[in-house]
Amino acid sequence: MIAKEVGNHVDDDGYVPVICGLSRCNKGDIDAAWEGVRYALRPRIHTFIATSEIHMRHKLRKTPEEVIQIASEMVAYARSLGCEDVEFSPEDAGRSDTEFLYRILTEVIKAGATTLNIPDTVGYTLPSEFGSLIAKIKANTPGAENVIISTHCQNDLGLATANTLAGAYNGDRQLEVTINGIGERAGNASLQEVVMAIRCRGNELLGGLYTGINSKHISVASRMPILIDLKPSDECRKSAISDLERG
Numbered sequence: 001m002i003a004k005e006v007g008n009h010v011d012d013d014g015y016v017p018v019i020c021g022l023s024r025c026n027k028g029d030i031d032a033a034w035e036g037v038r039y040a041l042r043p044r045i046h047t048f049i050a051t052s053e054i055h056m057r058h059k060l061r062k063t064p065e066e067v068i069q070i071a072s073e074m075v076a077y078a079r080s081l082g083c084e085d086v087e088f089s090p091e092d093a094g095r096s097d098t099e100f101l102y103r104i105l106t107e108v109i110k111a112g113a114t115t116l117n118i119p120d121t122v123g124y125t126l127p128s129e130f131g132s133l134i135a136k137i138k139a140n141t142p143g144a145e146n147v148i149i150s151t152h153c154q155n156d157l158g159l160a161t162a163n164t165l166a167g168a169y170n171g172d173r174q175l176e177v178t179i180n181g182i183g184e185r186a187g188n189a190s191l192q193e194v195v196m197a198i199r200c201r202g203n204e205l206l207g208g209l210y211t212g213i214n215s216k217h218i219s220v221a222s223r224m225p226i227l228i229d230l231k232p233s234d235e236c237r238k239s240a241i242s243d244l245e246r247g
């Protein structure tokens, strides 16, 4: 329904929204995501697999080589369904080996990925570190110049907005955010903070960056009752930090 109604709405200025379905790197998930988005004018499948040592070893129980193979086969599979817009995320990129990231990202670009999203899945990086990760990925991944690089920052250390802006400063051109920063644990980068930071400082400090967002509507969106109830609390952030401290 979202794909058919929202995904077929053309704004007065001709803008058509991208409707995206998230899926793990397996055919069942990708088929379901495609079914959900295929009737939109601009459908996208976003597929992800973990790339940090700790996730590959303990969660996936796969070798790095197996992970590269699965990622490139599943990106190619998504393209084979007729989806021309495929986003790939190396989950837990913030704690992944950078040389390994260059390798897997090179392979998924060859397989047809059009956006590379770099998630700081557990909200672990500092802004200088995250910005430098984006710069290094752009410099060391063949083909990166032909795709969009994206951020997806979690707020466990209260740095999601700062990390997102550091990513933008270093060349990210898609910034994944949520209204009021709602998200797992301490939440994600907040749409209103990122949009207003770019609006206030984009010209001066971010190489002229701007968003197409009409900031007059942010306050209404943010005050929708369902969103207020879901706002990540300080309690939640404190508990995420103590989880990190416990290791």
Ligand SMILES: CC(C)C(=O)C(=O)O
Residues within 6 Å of the ligand: 048, 089, 091, 092, 117, 119, 120, 121, 122, 152, 154
């Ligand atoms: C699936 C990816 C983008 C994600 O949500 C994360 O790693 O935080």
